[in-house]
Amino acid sequence: NVLTQPPSVSVAPGETASITCGGDNIGSKSVHWYQQRPGQAPLLVISYDSARPSGIPERYSGSNSGNTATLTISRVEGGDEADYYCQLWETRSDHLVFGGGTKLTVL
Amino acid sequence: EVQLVESGGDLVQPGGSLKLSCAASGFTFTGYWMSWVRQGPGKGLEWVANINQDGRERYHVESVKGRFTVSRDNAESSLYLQMNSLRVEDTGVYYCARYSSGCFDLWGQGTLVSVSS
Numbered sequence: 001n002v003l004t005q006p007p008s009v010s011v012a013p014g015e016t017a018s019i020t021c022g023g024d025n026i027g028s029k030s031v032h033w034y035q036q037r038p039g040q041a042p043l044l045v046i047s048y049d050s051a052r053p054s055g056i057p058e059r060y061s062g063s064n065s066g067n068t069a070t071l072t073i074s075r076v077e078g079g080d081e082a083d084y085y086c087q088l089w090e091t092r093s094d095h096l097v098f099g100g101g102t103k104l105t106v107l
Numbered sequence: 108e109v110q111l112v113e114s115g116g117d118l119v120q121p122g123g124s125l126k127l128s129c130a131a132s133g134f135t136f137t138g139y140w141m142s143w144v145r146q147g148p149g150k151g152l153e154w155v156a157n158i159n160q161d162g163r164e165r166y167h168v169e170s171v172k173g174r175f176t177v178s179r180d181n182a183e184s185s186l187y188l189q190m191n192s193l194r195v196e197d198t199g200v201y202y203c204a205r206y207s208s209g210c211f212d213l214w215g216q217g218t219l220v221s222v223s224s
Binding site: 030032034036041042043044047048053083085087088089094095096097098099100101 | 142144157168202209210212214215216217
């Protein structure tokens with residue numbers, strides 16, 4: 001994958017989860033993040049690096065700089081347990097690309 | 108209610124064809140690019156195709172070029188994916204998604220395509 005994500009991240013309830021998305025000079029591109037709960041369709045949770053769509057809790061935030069974009073979930077709850085994917089438009093190939101996904105486990 | 112509803116998924120033999128449909132409602136269909144995104148069993152998301160508002164601009168991922176074609180009928184608020192020469196590796200859930208400003212801001216529930224002999 002052009003975009004590299006850790007396969008899994010584990011965190012205790014109430015703690016903060018950070019999920020990274022690595023790519024060459026990714027900080028110069030707009031990164032979007034999706035949550036996919038088991039058996040459900042993906043849901044946009046962060047757009048344009050750090051914008052929260054309507055209905056997404058303030059606990060979800062994003063940042064993007066250098067070669068790493070990061071999705072941060074504060075005060076993690078059991079309902080946050082899901083797969084998370086980063087996505088951007090790759091100008092070199094003129095294609096939309098997703099990261100491989102990160103499974104967030106709430107301990 | 109703003110929603111996308113896919114249909115048309117089925118079990119098909121390798122080399123066969125299938126046409127997926129996506130019915131849009133609750134928003135101005137003609138105002139948006141639309142997309143197909145798929146997910147293989149136990150795998151991640153893969154963008155498949157995009158189409159612009161009037162259907163004149165279409166983009167497909169390399170692995171489906173020449174086999175799949177995205178189209179739309181604005182009068183019916185519907186999106187389609189014609190899939191020919193299907194391969195085992197095309198198996199998965201196919202999602203219809205609304206594409207806006209670089210991201211997919213609305214998704215359908217998906218339809219399952221199984222390619223197997």
